[in-house]
Amino acid sequence: MGIQTIKTELKSAGGSYKIECTARNKTIILDEPEELGGSDGGMNPGEALLCALGGCKYIVAKMFYQKLGINLIKINIEMEGEVDPDALTNKANGNNKNQDIRIGFTKITTRWFVDANNTKEEIDEFIDFIENHCPMLDTLSNPPEFKTEVCGKKS
Numbered sequence: 001m002g003i004q005t006i007k008t009e010l011k012s013a014g015g016s017y018k019i020e021c022t023a024r025n026k027t028i029i030l031d032e033p034e035e036l037g038g039s040d041g042g043m044n045p046g047e048a049l050l051c052a053l054g055g056c057k058y059i060v061a062k063m064f065y066q067k068l069g070i071n072l073i074k075i076n077i078e079m080e081g082e083v084d085p086d087a088l089t090n091k092a093n094g095n096n097k098n099q100d101i102r103i104g105f106t107k108i109t110t111r112w113f114v115d116a117n118n119t120k121e122e123i124d125e126f127i128d129f130i131e132n133h134c135p136m137l138d139t140l141s142n143p144p145e146f147k148t149e150v151c152g153k154k155s
Helices: 047-064 087-092 120-133 135-139
Strands: 009-012 017-021 026-030 072-082 109-118
Touching: 026 047, 047 072, 047 109, 047 120, 047 135, 109 120
Parallel strands: none
Antiparallel strands: 009 017, 017 026, 072 109
8 A cells, every 4th residue: 555645734713722623524623721721612732632542542452353352342541641731831931940841741641441351361462462553652652754844825
């Protein structure tokens, strides 16, 4: 199949931080909570990232559970990310108190809730397989090359 390019487009959806995100004629809205200046019209980008990561893990689980001999009844995932909300504003305002503090997630935890007619060892091996075959986890763990292009106005 080769390399495939995935494209998205993001544009203002009104309000200070509300963004319309489109891919393949599908749309989601991102926003910030009111306490951060948004209108709470959608998930914030960090929440969406956690959903994308958890969603990818869920899809890998559903793609491979039968092949791996898992008698799956139900699977749920909780994703949790730790971030310092003051880090970005402190750095942007020139506050040099702690320049080592990250502006992004410092820790992401996945909690698996698996109901299956399998041993704990088989379920642990299944989860290990998912964690090692999730494209979004691979992307976050082994960052791709980032390229930025400034293109001017879009008509």
